[in-house]
Amino acid sequence: MGSIDPLVLLAAIMMASTPILLAALGEMVVERAGVLNLGVEGMMITGAIVGFVAAYESGSPTLGFVTAALGGALISLLFGVLTQFLMSNQVATGLALTLFGLGLSSLIGQSYSGLRAPLTPDLHIPVLSDLPVVGRVLFQHDAMVYVALALVVGVWAFLKFTRAGLILRAVGESHDAAHALGYRVKLVRLCAIAFGGALAGLGGAYLSLVRVPSWTDGMTAGAGWIALALVVFASWKAFRVLAGAYLFGGISVLQLNLQAAGSKVPADLLSMSPFLATILVLVIISARKKGATAAPAMLGRVFHASQ
């Protein structure tokens, strides 16, 4: 059968990668502050449902995305309070957050299944969108695709060039030293957690408002876990998160396209290829000397001022 049009494929990849890109970018910031939040899946699905409800009730996708970010941030603060003030175990609390989010979203979503979200319009950028070939592929997506890309640049610049970014990294590398210098470790971490929650919420809402776009129980179907793997895959660097997200999204879209184009490659091999790629990259990264120390030193450690 016909061959795959690489430009159409690229356009599909940009769309398919956006949810995991947003969620992974948020989680990267959280982990750079030294907090391991395994609740990405729960925050994503919470964002998916509250975003859907807001967009459906108001008719405005923009309001839906804003609500999703707020909802994701709010539920992540639950995790924040439990782990930062009540010193609960981060791994267990994160897992609990995932379970809680799945249940809560199912409860909220009971009367919203089968409905359709208001259409998120594709941007039409003057001149750029009209460019032959490139315009159609790169410049005719919905606004969230570009928001996600802008956030990648923003997070990179924030961590690299700003004083606040430096403090956040200091907290993640040695919370005792940061504390001794007078920085408020818990506040910094809470802010990072809320930011991560907001981005995970946006990623979830992208699924329920643009990609599917309707609400069904459990619709994130493991995207949050892929986002978590992506952060490690990207060794905690913003642009590598972008590359990783496009690679992951790319392979999953490519395998469907290869099947649709009648390729002889076995489908099950293609389905597991993103995960094989993760393992491979993890092995390569940890084999390199520098890579082994890429994780923030305080990742997952509990901070208490008296210690």
Added chain:
Amino acid sequence: MSIKTILASATVALSLSTAAFAQDPTKVGFVYVGPVNDGGWSQHHHESVMEMKEHFGDAIELVEQASVPEGADAERVFTQMALSGADVIFATSFGYMDPIINVAAKFPDVKFEHATGYKTAENVGVYSARFYEGRAVEGLLAGEMTKSNKIGYIGSFPIPEVIRGINASYLEAKKVNPDVEMSVVWLNTWFDPAKEADAAQALIDNGVDVVLQHTDSTAPQITAQKAGDVYTFGQAADMAEFAPMPRISSIIDVWAPYYIERVQAVIDGTWESDNTWDGIGAGMVGIGEITDAVPADVKADAEALRDAIAAGDYHPFTGPINKQDGSVWLAEGEVADDGALAGLNFYVEGLTGDIPQ
């Protein structure tokens, strides 16, 4: 309080409770693989169950459990239901087959009904619909409606039930349109809206303009609607909210009459293990309204095919049909028997690609 009064009241309580037992409603359990709001397979089972419940009213007590994964979890759920006094348990997904056989052996007094499976026992009956009959009608419509001569099929798991559907629709499409090609995308899931949407998009990006699905959500319908000039079919449920475009018809599973009949048999004490496999003729497979997006003559052809299948005048698997490798499967005029269909694990000639093993 004297011993006498205690004994007396105990006797009264006992007789009251036996009286209550005698009028105890029959307890009916249902287990679904997806959420009851998936818009397709599980939701439609649930709605059929609601019809059945309405029919019996208080004569039965209903227990439902949704989103039960196929495998060890299912076995636990069935055991729990049987322990809590269910008289009959309906398991509504193919992958529940071995769990149900295991649990049934432990509870000989409980009746079990398994949808789309093939293993029976003294207290396990199986039931399924001849979905391939509906697929043949869809194939005819798809072959007639496609302008690009490319039809897409979103497959779930490579099991005989799904492969029958692919073969049946391809054969019929080929008959009305010799130039037609079909691409199959396997997802290895019954329900994953994001993946289903991506699969539909991938097919459309490759020039497909008619999409058939054997997965449970409505995501492919929405993707097709966004893409514009693409036709789809409702699956398991009518999905009429997507009519007249992209959904031009549908296969509707009609379970309610079967549920009413079987539960009645349990109440009457006449239940026996069965192997029911009914199609359009018996009313277990319904063809949803063919919309005005389809030209009148094509619609008439499709309805004629539907009626011929219902009357038993035509079987979708009638020779000559070759296997994918070109060897003969059915000779001229030969009709596939149910045994061969139940275990169907190969593509017919003309389909490309391999079935994942």
